[in-house]
Amino acid sequence: MNIQELTTWNRLCSLDFDATDVAFPFSARLARDNGWTRAHTAEVIEEYRKFCFLAVHAGHPVTPSDEVDQAWHQHLTYSRHYWDTLCRDTLERPLHHGPTEGGAAEDHKFHDWYERTLASYRRYFGKPPASIWPSAAERFDARHDFVRIDRRDVVTMDRSLLRRGAVGALTAGAFVAVAQAIAQTDEARSSAGAGAFVALLLVAAVGLFITFIVVAARRRRAPHGRPGRARTADAAAAGGFAGCGSSSKHSHGDGQDGGNGNADGGAGGCGASGCGGGGGCGGGGS
Numbered sequence: 001m002n003i004q005e006l007t008t009w010n011r012l013c014s015l016d017f018d019a020t021d022v023a024f025p026f027s028a029r030l031a032r033d034n035g036w037t038r039a040h041t042a043e044v045i046e047e048y049r050k051f052c053f054l055a056v057h058a059g060h061p062v063t064p065s066d067e068v069d070q071a072w073h074q075h076l077t078y079s080r081h082y083w084d085t086l087c088r089d090t091l092e093r094p095l096h097h098g099p100t101e102g103g104a105a106e107d108h109k110f111h112d113w114y115e116r117t118l119a120s121y122r123r124y125f126g127k128p129p130a131s132i133w134p135s136a137a138e139r140f141d142a143r144h145d146f147v148r149i150d151r152r153d154v155v156t157m158d159r160s161l162l163r164r165g166a167v168g169a170l171t172a173g174a175f176v177a178v179a180q181a182i183a184q185t186d187e188a189r190s191s192a193g194a195g196a197f198v199a200l201l202l203v204a205a206v207g208l209f210i211t212f213i214v215v216a217a218r219r220r221r222a223p224h225g226r227p228g229r230a231r232t233a234d235a236a237a238a239g240g241f242a243g244c245g246s247s248s249k250h251s252h253g254d255g256q257d258g259g260n261g262n263a264d265g266g267a268g269g270c271g272a273s274g275c276g277g278g279g280g281c282g283g284g285g286s
Helices: 003-013 026-034 038-057 066-077 079-091 104-125 159-185 191-221
Strands: none
Touching: 003 038, 003 079, 026 038, 026 066, 038 066, 038 079, 038 104, 066 079, 159 191
């Protein structure tokens, strides 16, 4: 990393996204709107710093991962901090966020930019964390279907949660079947008593399953109750900017500042979120 890159990186590391005099700062809103834990939110903010660095110094247009893009979307809503503190004072140039124009050519372009972004990331910072920077195939998977919803009106849950619930229901059903067989062969029980016993077990199993679903749904409504990657269609909850998700792409087309980034690695740590590496201005999108 040369002196110019190191200067940019040090500025990014000292950049504080959270105002100390507010009850609901940037990181708390980002965690709430995406259903992330505090720890995962801090990781995403660190990766957003690295993305901003690459946007200046990679020497080519860059495209963020979806999670980094969510941080970018939200930061744009803090317009004074974004344009004055980040762009003017830290990067010393604008970093624009523009939507795709649509079509196969745009899809190919952003796919290529994302691959180049990952390559430049490795050059400056080493291997990117797969939990935040997935492969291009996963990043632009056409099956992604992000929408903005009001969680007061709907209940959302992960497919993995449904699978676990189905397994639990099947297990409970098997238990009921075994209990029924035992009850039918138990000469000490009357037929009516056996039926009541089985019905009671069935009601208990269904009740446990419903309780499991309700508790899981309530956990998902908590601000920091979900694992970092457990994102669903409610990723842009009420109160924040409605992010475009993976199927929508954006770019910053400045790529003038050549990325002569050498392989001598990153530098230093930063603030509460931690950092290490170097930065510049080149392009962006998601």
